[in-house]
Amino acid sequence: MQLNATNISFRYPSGPWLFQEMNLVIHPGEIVGLTGPSGCGKTTFCKIIAGYEQAVEGKIFIDDQPLRRSGYNPVQLVFQHPEKAVNPRWTMKRIVTEGWTPDRELLDLLGIQQEWLTRRPNELSGGELQRFCVARALAPGTRYLIADEMTAMLDAITQAQIWHVLQNIARERKMGILVVSHEKSLIQRICHRVVEMKA
Numbered sequence: 001m002q003l004n005a006t007n008i009s010f011r012y013p014s015g016p017w018l019f020q021e022m023n024l025v026i027h028p029g030e031i032v033g034l035t036g037p038s039g040c041g042k043t044t045f046c047k048i049i050a051g052y053e054q055a056v057e058g059k060i061f062i063d064d065q066p067l068r069r070s071g072y073n074p075v076q077l078v079f080q081h082p083e084k085a086v087n088p089r090w091t092m093k094r095i096v097t098e099g100w101t102p103d104r105e106l107l108d109l110l111g112i113q114q115e116w117l118t119r120r121p122n123e124l125s126g127g128e129l130q131r132f133c134v135a136r137a138l139a140p141g142t143r144y145l146i147a148d149e150m151t152a153m154l155d156a157i158t159q160a161q162i163w164h165v166l167q168n169i170a171r172e173r174k175m176g177i178l179v180v181s182h183e184k185s186l187i188q189r190i191c192h193r194v195v196e197m198k199a
């Protein structure tokens with residue numbers, strides 16, 4: 001029932017190997033930290049395990065099955081910059097209901113105000129927008145959430161609120177989370193274990 005990245009090697013065309021034969025397992029409900037120096041390939045690795053980028057070598061399995069290329073992606077990726085992840089012309093209601101319809105309880109837990117739903121992305125702060133990206137990623141079909149510097153731009157209170165919700169969901173739904181962060185205190189506080197990538 002786990003997410004299994006096996007022997008993953010990657011290089012961008014004509015670039016050096018970013019990583020070779022990297023292995024990572026995330027169990028259901030497990031919160032795993034991923035740290036490493038800037039440029040070592042953390043974001044690239046996240047894109048590979050979410051199926052956004054193809055590994056040069058190696059495979060991603062969920063429950064021993066290769067990651068599906070069609071239908072709802074059980075591995076959802078949330079990036080640092082929410083403005084790059086939304087259609088600027090859509091209303092927030094349309095954006096957050098793109099893949100599923102979060103209930104009011106979840107929106108409340110994430111601090112999403114009703115009146116924001118009729119706005120467009122440029123009428124919200126980065127932190128407000130990121131709450132929508134988190135809600136959008138939490139459909140019942142999400143088995144693993146990949147949080148790539150997801151709360152790096154948020155103030156401490158908003159960050160704590162979002163992680164509190166995600167820790168509860170991870171426990172209740174047995175959803176695994178990969179937390180990429182340069183913030184040691186965040187990693188120490190919420191992760192069950194940490195994987196370190198070398199330069």
Ligand SMILES: Nc1ncnc2c1ncn2[C@@H]1O[C@H](COP(=O)(O)OP(=O)(O)OP(=O)(O)O)[C@@H](O)[C@H]1O
Nearest residue numbers: 012013015018036037038039040041042043044045
């Ligand atoms: N599309 C691309 N084409 C070529 N090289 C790229 C591309 N995207 C990233 N890189 C390079 O790959 C390396 C790894 O980038 P990546 O964003 O995965 O690192 P990272 O560990 O997440 O860094 P940071 O901690 O600074 O966010 C960097 O040297 C980057 O310049």
